[in-house]
Amino acid sequence: MAFEGLAERLQGTLKKIRGKGKVSEQDVKEMMREVRLALLEADVNFKVVKKFVADVKERAVGQEVMDSLTPGQQVIKVVNEELTKLMGGEQSKIATANKPPTVVMMVGLQGAGKTTTTGKLAHHLRKKHNRKPLMVAADIYRPAAIKQLETLGKQLDMPVFSLGDQVSPVEIAKQAIEKAKEEHHDYVLIDTAGRLHVDENLMSELDEIKEVTKPDEILLVIDAMTGQDAVNVAENFNERLGITGVVMTKLDGDTRGGAAISVKAVTGMPIKFAGMGEKTDALEPFHPERMASRILGMGDVLSLIEKAQTNVDEAKAKELERKMRNNDLTFDDFLDQLAQVKEMGPLDELLQMMPGAGKMKGLKNIQVDDKQIVHIEAIVKSMTKAEREEPALLNASRRRRIAKGSGRSIQEVNRLIKQFDEMKKMMKQMTGMTKGKKKGGFKM
Numbered sequence: 001m002a003f004e005g006l007a008e009r010l011q012g013t014l015k016k017i018r019g020k021g022k023v024s025e026q027d028v029k030e031m032m033r034e035v036r037l038a039l040l041e042a043d044v045n046f047k048v049v050k051k052f053v054a055d056v057k058e059r060a061v062g063q064e065v066m067d068s069l070t071p072g073q074q075v076i077k078v079v080n081e082e083l084t085k086l087m088g089g090e091q092s093k094i095a096t097a098n099k100p101p102t103v104v105m106m107v108g109l110q111g112a113g114k115t116t117t118t119g120k121l122a123h124h125l126r127k128k129h130n131r132k133p134l135m136v137a138a139d140i141y142r143p144a145a146i147k148q149l150e151t152l153g154k155q156l157d158m159p160v161f162s163l164g165d166q167v168s169p170v171e172i173a174k175q176a177i178e179k180a181k182e183e184h185h186d187y188v189l190i191d192t193a194g195r196l197h198v199d200e201n202l203m204s205e206l207d208e209i210k211e212v213t214k215p216d217e218i219l220l221v222i223d224a225m226t227g228q229d230a231v232n233v234a235e236n237f238n239e240r241l242g243i244t245g246v247v248m249t250k251l252d253g254d255t256r257g258g259a260a261i262s263v264k265a266v267t268g269m270p271i272k273f274a275g276m277g278e279k280t281d282a283l284e285p286f287h288p289e290r291m292a293s294r295i296l297g298m299g300d301v302l303s304l305i306e307k308a309q310t311n312v313d314e315a316k317a318k319e320l321e322r323k324m325r326n327n328d329l330t331f332d333d334f335l336d337q338l339a340q341v342k343e344m345g346p347l348d349e350l351l352q353m354m355p356g357a358g359k360m361k362g363l364k365n366i367q368v369d370d371k372q373i374v375h376i377e378a379i380v381k382s383m384t385k386a387e388r389e390e391p392a393l394l395n396a397s398r399r400r401r402i403a404k405g406s407g408r409s410i411q412e413v414n415r416l417i418k419q420f421d422e423m424k425k426m427m428k429q430m431t432g433m434t435k436g437k438k439k440g441g442f443k444m
């Protein structure tokens with residue numbers, strides 16, 4: 001599995017900080033020391049690691065984390081965001097020319113998976129985007145390359161343009177584009193020659209093809225298993241030829257992942273696709289944010305944190321904390337809380353976002369009823385302002401009036417008031433326990 005080693009180490013490190021209600025600079029420092037080692041061990045470029053660690057540290061000891069109610073989780077969110085940014089941020093899609101056909105040059109060293117990827121990409125474009133690509137066999141030096149592409153074409157039932165190995169690649173490319181126009185292909189995928197190493201002959205031939213075909217996209221195919229060598233190759237190709245994106249192959253076999261994490265930061269060029277196997281359908285568009293979540297083993301917790309962040313007003317939450325300490329919680333605060341939870345969406349859905357929720361036995365039997373919230377709201381709203389602020393006023397006749405006004409039974413009203421009292425008592429005990437401890441030691 002891709003990133004296996006890194007994922008395990010990072011997840012182990014982050015687990016220690018996740019639940020913390022307070023995160024000190026020392027905590028962040030220790031965590032980042034482990035993160036740094038994990039990244040270096042995964043063969044991430046050391047300059048990239050250095051910058052990453054500095055960026056995360058700066059944010060992790062900054063206001064956004066320290067002022068939040070869940071600093072441990074916020075730190076992890078920062079790591080995730082920076083990791084996503086490192087890999088390119090937004091997903092980078094394959095180009096589409098204004099006027100078809102879109103010309104894509106596939107370049108790379110021998111054995112990286114260029115020919116295989118050309119077939120995979122053709123398949124992807126047809127299957128996912130309803131396109132009609134033409135593959136072009138322009139690698140006339142590797143004896144089996146033309147045959148290999150033709151075989152792939154047959155297998156996929158897609159056309160391959162070839163003029164054998166006695167015509168120059170530039171000529172092949174030129175004629176292929178003419179043919180694509182005639183036959184209304186909207187993509188032309190040119191499988192160019194590779195070499196064992198980056199050399200001048202190869203580069204000048206690729207340059208010539210580039211001059212003649214004016215490609216919309218030059219995709220460099222690199223092998224993830226070769227780690228930092230792949231990153232160096234990318235740097236060379238980009239400097240000499242100029243590329244527009246990277247296809248990272250053999251990510252399925254790469255347990256370290258260093259190349260995938262470094263290449264964008266080093267070259268500035270995004271990974272557009274990842275090869276995840278030898279089969280023709282084993283090509284995935286590369287999503288930095290999903291990859292980062294996968295590495296950090298976060299499931300959908302991120303969306304959950306995001307939802308909470310957009311819906312929970314931090315200032316209000318702080319005020320609530322203060323009230324709980326002083327034991328002045330009112331029914332109005334209670335309503336506020338309910339409204340915020342409701343904003344986040346159906347409770348069932350929220351529960352599903354929790355990692356491992358499916359595995360928790362008891363959880364399956366819990367029926368989360370959103371109607372319950374509506375009923376509670378109705379009851380609280382039937383109270384007068386004075387009653388909400390001073391629940392002790394709620395004698396039997398007031399309770400009867402509230403039941404009538406809210407359309408709920410008197411038992412239900414009693415139950416809610418009892419629950420509220422118990423909640424207050426419990427909070428008093430909790431704040432009592434933490435009194436005398438450092439400020440901010442109270443956990444919600």
Ligand code: GDP
Binds near residue numbers: 114275
């Ligand atoms: P080229 O010389 O760059 O054209 O390389 P090929 O397309 O011939 O691929 C070289 C080898 O890598 C072949 O055995 C492919 O099956 C294999 N390969 C290519 N992409 C992937 C991938 O994403 N995952 C795995 N596991 N193997 C791949």
